[in-house]
Amino acid sequence: MTRSSARASGxxxxxxxxxxxxxxxxxxxxxxxxxAWAESASPRKTWAIAFSGGADSLCLLLLLWAHWPTRRRxxxxxxxxxxxxxxxxxxxxxxxxxxxxxxxIKLIEGEWSDAHAGASEAEAxxxxxxxxxxxxxALWSGHQQDDIAETFxxxxxxxxxxxxxxxxxxxxAMPAGRTHVxxxxxxxxxxxxxxxxxxxxxxxxxxxxxxxxxxxNRIRRDVLPAWEQAAQRDxxxxxxxxxxxxxxxxxxxxxxxxxxEPMAKDGSLNLKRIHGKPRALVRRALHxxxxxxxxxxxxxxxxxxxxxxxxxxxxxxxxxxxxxxxxVIEKSRLRFVARGKYTQDFHPSAN
Numbered sequence: 001m002t003r004s005s006a007r008a009s010g011x012x013x014x015x016x017x018x019x020x021x022x023x024x025x026x027x028x029x030x031x032x033x034x035x036a037w038a039e040s041a042s043p044r045k046t047w048a049i050a051f052s053g054g055a056d057s058l059c060l061l062l063l064l065w066a067h068w069p070t071r072r073r074x075x076x077x078x079x080x081x082x083x084x085x086x087x088x089x090x091x092x093x094x095x096x097x098x099x100x101x102x103x104x105i106k107l108i109e110g111e112w113s114d115a116h117a118g119a120s121e122a123e124a125x126x127x128x129x130x131x132x133x134x135x136x137x138a139l140w141s142g143h144q145q146d147d148i149a150e151t152f153x154x155x156x157x158x159x160x161x162x163x164x165x166x167x168x169x170x171x172x173a174m175p176a177g178r179t180h181v182x183x184x185x186x187x188x189x190x191x192x193x194x195x196x197x198x199x200x201x202x203x204x205x206x207x208x209x210x211x212x213x214x215x216x217n218r219i220r221r222d223v224l225p226a227w228e229q230a231a232q233r234d235x236x237x238x239x240x241x242x243x244x245x246x247x248x249x250x251x252x253x254x255x256x257x258x259x260x261e262p263m264a265k266d267g268s269l270n271l272k273r274i275h276g277k278p279r280a281l282v283r284r285a286l287h288x289x290x291x292x293x294x295x296x297x298x299x300x301x302x303x304x305x306x307x308x309x310x311x312x313x314x315x316x317x318x319x320x321x322x323x324x325x326x327x328v329i330e331k332s333r334l335r336f337v338a339r340g341k342y343t344q345d346f347h348p349s350a351n
Contacts, residue, residue, distance in 0.1 A: 012202055014062070014102030020199035021059065022066035025187065030063070031170040034183035041138070044074065047181075048136035050128075051077040051100075051107070053092040053204035056142030058099065059192045060184060062201065064140065065103050077107045078135055080128045083115040085207065092204045108135050121214050133178065143168045143182045146189040149227075149239040150219045159301075161283075162253070166246035185243075188236050257284055267292065269334035271314045279312065286311055286334075293336050297322035 027035060041047075049064065051057045065072055079096045081089050093109060100107040110131040112124070132139050147168060155164040172180040184192065196203065212218050228235045262273040262285045269289040274282050286308055290299065299307070299321060307327055310317040317329040326337045 012099075012102065012200065014099055014201075015065075017196075017199045017201040018062040018066040018103065021062045021195055021201065024195040024198055025059070025063060025191075027067045029186060030067075030183040031186050033170045034181055037171050037179075037181065038068065038183075043070070045138060046074050046076050046136075047071060048076045048078050048132070048139050050132060050139060050141045051079050051096055052206070053079070053095045053099070054142075054206060055193055055196055055203045056144055056184065056189070058142075058201060058203045059196060060140055060142040061099065061103070061105070062199075063183070065105065072104065075105045076135070077105050078132055078139075079107060079109050080131045081109065081111040082119075082124050082128070083112050084117075084119060084124070088207060092206075095202075095204050110135075121216065133176075137177065138179050138181060140181045140183070141168075142184055144184040144187050144189055144192060145236040145240050146220070146224065148185060148243050149224055149236055150216055152239055152243070153219050153223055154215060161280075162246045162250040166243055166250050169247055185240060253281060253284055256281060257288070260285075263289065263292065264333070267336065269311070271311060271329070271332045271334060274311075275314060275332075279308075282312055283308055289334060295321075295325065295336070297325065 047064065049057065049061050051061055061075075061077060064075060077096065077100050079093055081093055083089055085092075096109075097107060112127045114127070151167055152165060155167070158164075168182055168185065169180075170182050170185055172182075174180055208214070209217060209220075212221070231238070260273050260277070260281075262270050264270050269285060274285050286304075303319070307317070307319050310319065310329055311334060314332055315329065317327070319327045321327050321336070324339055326339065328335050328337045
């Protein structure tokens with residue numbers, strides 16, 4: 001039994017812990033973009049906290065309760081039981097109930113009905129976020145500086161661009177008007193644990209975090225310690241700074257693309273508007289066009305690069321997007337054409 005679980009008997013004064021924690025981590029230590037967002041938010045808007053019972057989410061819950069006392073009756077904790085760790089999962093849920101009762105915060109619980117042995121990180125995350133989406137418009141999560149570095153190395157391995165490498169963001173606009181809020185990106189895991197211990201708090205430990213099955217765990221255990229030791233400086237703070245810069249660059253490209261408005265009302269991509277523009281901007285426009293099709297097809301990296309080359313040149317093209325459709329370039333327009341509707345009268349000279 002860990003130190004944290006041994007003391008999780010419900011005797012903790014959570015209000016006292018929250019006050020002490022707020023002294024160690026004042027509002028000025030939180031991400032400034034989040035503080036500004038919180039100050040401008042509607043006073044009646046519910047703030048939902050993703051609450052696993054672990055150190056990060058507990059720290060977030062306590063700080064929101066302490067730093068925004070006028071919002072306490074509009075706080076709501078969301079706990080999702082993945083049902084992958086048996087009795088540990090049930091004890092996590094009970095811990096969350098006790099902490100929320102101690103603070104007078106509403107707790108909404110959900111569980112994964114399709115849980116199965118060997119479930120991947122992606123499957124568990126998708127199930128969890130479906131639950132969160134049903135119960136929140138503004139979702140607060142406890143991502144911190146270590147998560148920035150872990151996410152960076154994971155996405156670097158799959159070749160992400162600025163959008164992927166600038167995650168997790170402090171304020172992230174999601175579909176359907178939802179917002180994800182992450183105020184702890186300015187604080188490291190070690191600082192969170194030290195502050196919680198000093199405040200007399202207890203928390204739950206996920207035993208799967210010590211294993212090597214998940215990619216994130218392998219990054220956390222094997223890569224980050226060696227990287228920080230080799231850097232001989234505060235590498236986590238450096239990664240957080242790089243994330244901010246990547247977000248700035250990504251936002252600039254988004255703004256530039258919005259000014260150009262290459263997407264036509266009929267769903268085609270106007271290649272004249274992006275002709276001669278940097279490859280990064282054209283790539284982004286092509287990504288947006290593909291996402292806008294709302295059809296199920298898989299385009300390999302090689303196929304995407306081939307289509308990108310045709311878009312850059314503006315050359316007449318007919319490229320398969322799978323069994324059901326083509327990407328067709330004619331007359332400086334990129335269009336999505338279903339196979340059944342595509343005519344055989346494709347004339348390259350028409351461009």
